[in-house]
Amino acid sequence: MKKALFKQVAGSLLLTAGLLASGAASAQTTLTFNADGNADFTAAHAWSADTNIDTYLFDVDMTSWATGTAVVGRTVINGARVENYAITDIQFFWEDAGGTRMDLETVFDTxxxxxxxxxxxxxxxxxxxxxxxxxxxxxxxxxxxGTLNLAPVPEPTVFAMLGVGIGLLAFTARRKTDTKLG
Structure with a gap:
């Protein structure tokens, strides 16, 4: 019985050590957008010399522009406020039905x-x-x-209706000018 217990404890310790030494930390989260098209995301990481990679997933219902902003936390060390996290890259991707990901051209500006x-x-x-x-x-x-915002791209019919509306306004304004005065 002691031998079986020792094996279980040793196995648990090895598994824990493997998880702690496994290199990059990684998390995956599905974003939920509010009525304004905004979704918030956040991550907290314990100190490590390794790189962290967090993945955020979301669905798009109609053609949209996506824009995100992010801020990093600050910690007081020796009386000075210093950044406690560095974001080194953010990369968008598209995922097909089989789960294959294809990177999209992404602007990352700091x-x-x-x-x-x-x-x-x-x-x-x-x-x-x-x-x-x-x-x-x-x-x-x-x-x-950070926050990710999705803004729908207007369809061509919206631009056509806008053009017709401006044309009608110009036509009615032209008809209302009084030729007697000038």
């Missing part, structure tokens, strides 16, 4: 804040993005948070 978006609008389908980063301060964790 000038004046973190902004990211796919270059082209997203058609109806399954999409996601990965956030790659790491904790910065030894023995402290790190956190980031």
């Amino acid at each position: 000038t004046g804040g973190i902004v990211f978006y796919p270059v082209d609008p997203l058609n109806a389908g399954a999409y996601g993005f990965t956030v790659t980063g790491n904790t910065l301060a030894a023995n402290t964790g790190g956190i980031y948070t």
Whole structure:
């Protein structure tokens, strides 16, 4: 009986050690959008020298532009506020029905804040993005948070109706000018 218990404990310890030494931490989350087309995402990571890769999945019902922003957390160390997490890349992808992912051309800009978006609008389908980063301060964790916004792309008929409406306004304005005065 002691031998069986020892095997179970040893197996658990080996499994735990393997998980702790497994390199990059990874998480996967499905985003839910509110009525305004916004979805919030966040991740907190314990200190590690390894890279963290978090995956966020979402569905698009109609052709839409996607734009995201993110901020990293700060920690007070020796009286100074320092960033506790660094986002090094964000990459959008499209996922087919079989689960195969294809990277999309993505803009990742850290000038004046973190902004990211796919270059082209997203058609109806399954999409996601990965956030790659790491904790910065030894023995402290790190956190980031962000928002992804989906804005529908107007259909060509919307532009046609807008053009007709402006044309009708111009026509009626022209008819109302008084030729007697001028």
